[in-house]
Amino acid sequence: MRMRLKLKTVFVLYFMVSLLGLIYALMQLGQRCDCRDHDLSKDQQISQLRGELQKLQEHIKTELSKKTDVPKIYVITPTYARLVQKAELTRLSHTFLHVPQLHWIVVEDAPQPTPLVTDFLAASGLTYTHLYKLTPKDRKLQEGDPSWLKPRGAEQRNEGLRWLREMGSAAKGKEAAALEEAVVYFADDDNTYSLQLFEEMRYTYRVSVWPVGLVGGMKFERPVVEDGKVVRFHTGWRPNRPFPIDMAGFAVSLRFVLTSPQARFDGDAQMGFLESSFLQHLVTMDDLEPKADLCTKVLVWHTRTEKPKMKREDALQKQGMGSDPDVEV
């Protein structure tokens, strides 16, 4: 009887204790350890954070895609050393910095790359290729020659075209497909370009054309468009040239440049015929694609910068008091 009582007591006690233990364990499960509720709040937090992250990533992607989802523009600029060179390149670079997907091909008329242009381009923030090609002496303007006597920049533009063709033949796959869409423009370093101009030329099938302001002794020259086609040219001089059109007034599709290896500038061309020497390998007037609201808007100006007078500089230099030659201008 004592034994039975003892056992029963032990049994009841054990039953009670284990029951409390179980209840406690179940409570633990319900409270601290039910990961479902716990998970829910954390999962909510995670999905919320993921959402915000995605939104920001989308935002940044949109900003960038504005700049990468469009055909490239390869701009070929011949340049030569002179007092205003750095100033001209500086303001030109400020324009180009606003143009998405612009690749600047700068070709110096020099026997080797100059430190001024090299340093300038490196600090410009632009995507660029730096080339050089010295104009042979017999083709070069001499001091005192009128600027129209010999065409300037022909060799340098051809060097730019050579580089494009070399790059084109090396390109493969996705890269080659991107080149199919691209366009080539010849931009001298003293002209003035609106930003709209680049969006007009960006989609060029063969050769696109538009008006050029302040050129050829005129307020502007332009192709005259009838029924969406170029039918003649408004120009003050020899309108019957094959293409009476300034260098700043046309762009060519890169695909077309790559498939027409014969198209190049003739450095011996007569005055006013340099553009024609290149274009007549490529198109007829009938093929020209009029841009800038059917050639009714002036979006580029053939500005020319005065050669600065150095009268006082020369006088001071004779006295050994000239401007410090170590300061780049």
Add this chain to the structure above:
Amino acid sequence: MRMRLKLKTVFVLYFMVSLLGLIYALMQLGQRCDCRDHDLSKDQQISQLRGELQKLQEHIKTELSKKTDVPKIYVITPTYARLVQKAELTRLSHTFLHVPQLHWIVVEDAPQPTPLVTDFLAASGLTYTHLYKLTPKDRKLQEGDPSWLKPRGAEQRNEGLRWLREMGSAAKGKEAAALEEAVVYFADDDNTYSLQLFEEMRYTYRVSVWPVGLVGGMKFERPVVEDGKVVRFHTGWRPNRPFPIDMAGFAVSLRFVLTSPQARFDGDAQMGFLESSFLQHLVTMDDLEPKADLCTKVLVWHTRTEKPKMKREDALQKQGMGSDPDVEV
């Protein structure tokens, strides 16, 4: 004995079953319900996401703060109607578009705002104020006068200063505090400005100065700095003028402009004394703050654009075949 056996058996069985239950419960705790490991991975995920989010937010904030956390630059540009006006304003605006917190005050030399400048500014994407002030006839250069005979733009710059002072006296609280930090620069529409120039002038206590390229018949003019102080000027002409310094070569703190109402440009000043007529109200040479690496770098160029020849335009107009006057150039 049977009873004892039964109780003992029940007790042992219950003990075994409850033990299994407990073991099972403990296993559950360790596996499915130990939220600590679970938490660790989720917490890690959350902190990782928070980190990425913060990085992106920082990135976007930095991009924006570049534009808003710096003192404002008020640029006063006098301009007048001419063939190259739109071209000049176009490339100038491309430079200004790169400069954070720039407010462009364009003052036309005209009896009323012209449609060309009005439309141009509206489409420019810049923060601007469009003013006009006609130069009285007796102070104006006449056709054929040499450009140095009378100073140009004095009335327009004074009109810009008038607007600044009017705005300054109306500003309150936070707005007024921001003006305390701002700086005023006089930028003609034909010069060439590097972007670095604006960061040099941005923090000006009174009057800051720097070299100007291609000006006064020199490669550059500049203040000569010794021991951090301007001690004289490198210039090719009358170095003893109070401030032999080009309009493009200095900036003034707006606070200083607002507290010195007497400072203005004298339209009757002798050639080369226009800058002095303004600056001598404000500072002595001792107060000048040399910028651009102690005035050893050329960051602005006094470029001049050629007046385009209209020979062929005039000839064609006589034949009624001139360029369409409805096309803006």
